Amino acid sequence: MQQPSPEQVPGRVTSARHHDMLPLPEAREVAPGIWKFTLPIPFPLRTVNMYALVADDGWTLVDAGIGTPDARVAFAAGLHKAGLSIDTLRTIVLSHDHPDHIGLSGELHERSGATIYMHPIDANNMRFLWQDIYPERFTQVSHFFRQHGMPIGEPWFSQASPEQLHNIIKVPPFEEITLAEDGQYLHLSGERYRVIWTPGHSDGHICLYRERDDVFLAADHVLPRITPNVGLYSEYDRKNPLGDYLDSLRKVSTLPASIVLPGHGEPFKDLAGRVEEIIEHHEERESQIMNLLDEKPQNAYQLAEKLFGQRLKSNESRRMAVAETLSHLEYLRIDGQVEQHKMMDGLILYALV
DSSP states (O other): OOOOOOSSSSOOOOTTOOOOOOOOSEEEEETEEEEEEEEOOSTTTEEEEEEEEEEEOOOEEEEOOOOOOOHHHHHHHHHHHOOOOOOGGGEEOOOOOOOHHHHHHHHHHHHHEEEEEEEHHHHHHHHHHHSSSSSSGGHHHHHHHHTOOOOOOOOTTTTTHHHHHHHOOOOOOGGGGEEETTTTTEEEEEEEEEEEEEEESSSSOOOEEEETTTTTEESSSOOOBBBOOOOOOSSSSSSSHHHHHHHHHHHHSSOSEEHHHESSSBBBOOHHHHHHHHHHHHHHHHHHHHHHHHHHBBOOHHHHHHGGGGGGOOOOHHHHHHHHHHHHHHHHHHHHHEEEETTTTOOEEEEEO
């Protein structure tokens, strides 16, 4: 089961032409009938975007931020600026199960009765990980990373009490979620949106595409300034997340998007160009890993330290870096370029074939 994680590391800034994030709180109309709310998050990316699809008889929220006090203030200010209220919230679409995208979903559902849509894979993951939060759930994740050389570390939420966590992340009961499948059309706030399943950043990640004017709500699939974290977090994940992700990038690259509305950062227009940049980044990373393995067989943690260096400032950033390194290693292993060696001490090393 994938450990949901804020998308703060590993990736990199791949283009200087994209704008930096605007000051908070920020709310503005970014496409006809679509408002972007930018909320602060307690992770290095600093902000996350939620989108309101607005109609005369109610509105839809795409992603649900996180329930920290400053995020709640920013969300309230955004609603006020857009002239919206929770009373008229009709639908919530959750793009994936990471905490900075689902945190307020349970509370907003309780207050509004809104219908909730989510892909079945991440809906099930969300039930397993966040419906009842307790750190023992992550014991298996720690064991998984320990095999790959990473020292034991506490999860990012371990410093918070159960009550604090419940305020930050409260999700709706699984039975209240309407499952949304790839290719399905959702009627949201008087418009028709196509669901596009894009596994990679999470196993059940979805995007929305409004064919009438080619507006593409990309969530965390395609980001303007960084590459989203694509990681292998446990033996229960889909086996080749990087392969999934590259296939998902190619799947959307030919969409004639008039604008891309991402989960982090500012809207942008050149979808095909950005997809090409991200694919090139992953090809460069594969070459780096192959060069490092040419020196000697190594575990994923050793490789991650060399690849990410000074960016590994916390347990969470280390976990994400190792997970991302593993996604590349498994991609190369499935492609027949590297192999696993299981050592007597339980460690797993990777070596060139």
